[in-house]
Every structure is written in C-alpha cells, then in structure tokens.
Amino acid sequence: GAGVSQSPSNKVTEKGKDVELRCDPISGHTALYWYRQSLGQGLEFLIYFQGNSAPDKSGLPSDRFSAERTGGSVSTLTIQRTQQEDSAVYLCASSPRLAGNTGELFFGEGSRLTVL
Amino acid sequence: EDQVTQSPEALRLQEGESSSLNCSYTVSGLRGLFWYRQDPGKGPEFLFTLYSAGEEKEKERLKATLTKKESFLHITAPKPEDSATYLCAGGYNKLIFGAGTRLAVHP
Numbered sequence: 001g002a003g004v005s006q007s008p009s010n011k012v013t014e015k016g017k018d019v020e021l022r023c024d025p026i027s028g029h030t031a032l033y034w035y036r037q038s039l040g041q042g043l044e045f046l047i048y049f050q051g052n053s054a055p056d057k058s059g060l061p062s063d064r065f066s067a068e069r070t071g072g073s074v075s076t077l078t079i080q081r082t083q084q085e086d087s088a089v090y091l092c093a094s095s096p097r098l099a100g101n102t103g104e105l106f107f108g109e110g111s112r113l114t115v116l
Numbered sequence: 117e118d119q120v121t122q123s124p125e126a127l128r129l130q131e132g133e134s135s136s137l138n139c140s141y142t143v144s145g146l147r148g149l150f151w152y153r154q155d156p157g158k159g160p161e162f163l164f165t166l167y168s169a170g171e172e173k174e175k176e177r178l179k180a181t182l183t184k185k186e187s188f189l190h191i192t193a194p195k196p197e198d199s200a201t202y203l204c205a206g207g208y209n210k211l212i213f214g215a216g217t218r219l220a221v222h223p
Contacts, residue, residue, distance in 0.1 A: 004159070033211075035213075040215070041215055042120070042122075042203065042213040042214050042215040042216055043160070043203070043205075043211075043213035044213075045210050045211065045212065045213075048209065048210060050209070056209070056210060058210070059210070091159050091160075093159070098208075098209040102165060103147075103148050103150035103162070103165035103205070103211070104150075104162045104165065105160075105162065105211070106162075107158075107159025107160050107161070108159050109157070109158055109159050110159055
C-alpha cells in the first residue's frame, strides 16, 4: 500500500525488556514524526526528522527512548528497559514537508505497546 | 507552556442534530491550527488547516473556523458515520495535540 506502515501492530513485553518499533513512511516524504497516545489522552510529541537536518528530540520522555532514521526513509523507535508507564500506542506520521507548512501529517495505524 | 484544550470531552448527538466542538490554544510560535479525525484503532486523518483569524474551511457536514484564541468545528446535520474522535492541534513544525472530543451520533 501507499500509506505509512508500522510494525509490529501489537507488542506485549515484560518490564525491563527493550523494544523496537518500526515505521515505513510514504515514499518521498522527507518529514517523519513519532507520537505517543495513552488511553484517553491526546497525542504526545516524541521526535521528528526532516531530511538531513538534526532531529528534534525535545519530546523524548527519558534517555531510555531513542530513534533513528536510516537513509532518510525507515525509522526505528527504541525503548530500553521498558516500564509499565511506557504502555501506549506509538504513532508514526510522515509528510512531504514539516507540519508547519500545511499541517497535514499522514499517520500509520500505530504500534500498541503493553508492558507487563 | 504550549497547550491545546478541547471541549467537550464527549458529545452525544441524534442524527441531524447540529452542534459545535471547541478548541482553545496557547501555543507560542503558532503557525496554524489543524483539525484531525480519528476512528477507533486508526491513526488520525487530516481534515483542515486554518492559518488566520476569520478563516473558515468546509468539508461535507464539517466547517472549521478560527479566532485569535480558539477554533470551532461545526457539525451540521450529522450522520452516524461522523462518529469519531476529533482532534485539534497547533504549532509550527512540532504539532501540539489536544485530548480530543469523542463524538457519537445516534440514528
């Protein structure tokens, strides 16, 4: 398909384990965003990448969280030593340009993380 | 602190009963105000961008308006398929989202 693809769609892990979440953006989109959505809450910004510029990591909640984007395409969000409060849906979005220009982000369906 | 607040948290309407959703914001460096629709188990889907006070955008039964401090999403004669969570967001390159309004439209 032509949309944003995220995997896995569901992940159950034990407290203290590391997890990796993957995002395949729409081809040609230079901007890529990660958000987190807890039950009943709005979307919490985590990080964005734009082309070859340094990413804006200002939303990452702790140093257990990191993200990379390889070759300007696929991105991986890594959470080390998971905690129960990390349980949430992690949403990835891509855009032809940064959100400020059009506001139109194309979201994937998310990866639901449950930490036991 | 940048903040986007939506009200009400939940809204139940009868089919055909028009209403409005509110979004108030205090976001530094606001570039635009954006509305999204989110269905259960799905990612948000873009609806509108509003850039300046007085601006209006329409799509089917939805109309979004913007003032200097808030935005409204007006729903005219809603149908059950309009049931969803409506999110607004503000900001520049880093969008700040509100918690959303869960809309349920009953036949």
